[in-house]
Amino acid sequence: MDKRGRTVGMVMPTVILGVLAIVLLLIGYWKGQGQHIRGLEYGLRMTISIFPLLIFAMIVAGMVHALIPQELLSKWVGAESGMKGILIGTVAGGFSPGGPYVNLPIVAGLLHGGASVGTTVAFLTGWSLWAIARLPIEVGILGWRFTVIRLASTFFFPPIAGWLAQTFFAGVK
Numbered sequence: 001m002d003k004r005g006r007t008v009g010m011v012m013p014t015v016i017l018g019v020l021a022i023v024l025l026l027i028g029y030w031k032g033q034g035q036h037i038r039g040l041e042y043g044l045r046m047t048i049s050i051f052p053l054l055i056f057a058m059i060v061a062g063m064v065h066a067l068i069p070q071e072l073l074s075k076w077v078g079a080e081s082g083m084k085g086i087l088i089g090t091v092a093g094g095f096s097p098g099g100p101y102v103n104l105p106i107v108a109g110l111l112h113g114g115a116s117v118g119t120t121v122a123f124l125t126g127w128s129l130w131a132i133a134r135l136p137i138e139v140g141i142l143g144w145r146f147t148v149i150r151l152a153s154t155f156f157f158p159p160i161a162g163w164l165a166q167t168f169f170a171g172v173k
Helices: 008-031 035-067 070-077 083-095 100-113 117-129 132-142 144-154 157-169
Strands: none
Touching (some): 083 157
């Protein structure tokens, strides 16, 4: 973050997406069948439906950063927490509901609050691989047998990913 609190790392992805959006709008316009209008309408509907979730996720991330004392975060999920922090991140990520609009801002808040790179990698890996909140629909659609095979096959990856990240990238944030 810079001195005004803006995330400097967001500039390049924003520029790339802006250029891509303009190019796609121009392609839709040149096709001449109104695709650009339909695309804008659909994008606006998605924005309206996601916006409240995004706002609340950012508030949660800010509150994590502001309300949880850095000493507490460092003790439980910071670099000095070691494997304990990685396991906490793994379990918290596995049980964390919601998609990227919820979890990525939370991870950003944890990182800025003092959580280690290993813990946050374990959190994100647990969230994507374990996905406890997704299990009922997975069992309903794919069945118990496949779900158990998937969980057994991916069970150890979140803590391993966290350990690898902490071992090789501890100084990088």
